[in-house]
Amino acid sequence: MGYRLRTSTWAYTAWFEFDWGRNGDPAGAASLPKWDAVVARELYTHVGDSGDEADGESFEWRNVAEEAANHDAIYAPKTGLHDRLVAAIKTGIVKPLLN
Secondary structure, eight states: OEEEEEOSSEEEEEEEEEEOTGGGOTTOTTOEEEEEEEEEEEEEEOTTOOOSTTTTTGGGSSOOTTOGGGHHHHHSTTTSHHHHHHHHHHTTSSOSSOO
16 A cells, blocks of 8 residues: 655655454554565655646656765655655544445
8 A cells, every 4th residue: 555745845655464353354453564675666846836737747757766966865764755755644634444
């Protein structure tokens, strides 16, 4: 399952493995993301994105998550997009699964 964090300059998505709980709980009652088991990442720059219809989806055509220049944007401790995303999920604002 993927979670997304959108800032004024980035759209970051992390796709996590899950602990499906006892008996593979399909209702999600015991399901939790495995925070250290990221299956894939997506990172899109939104620098210059005005948010209007003219921009369309053009800012999300190129995934830059694996580019070395963007490493700190994702991984910087506490301020990186990944830590911020996990913190938001853990607050309970974003539920891991919908029942």
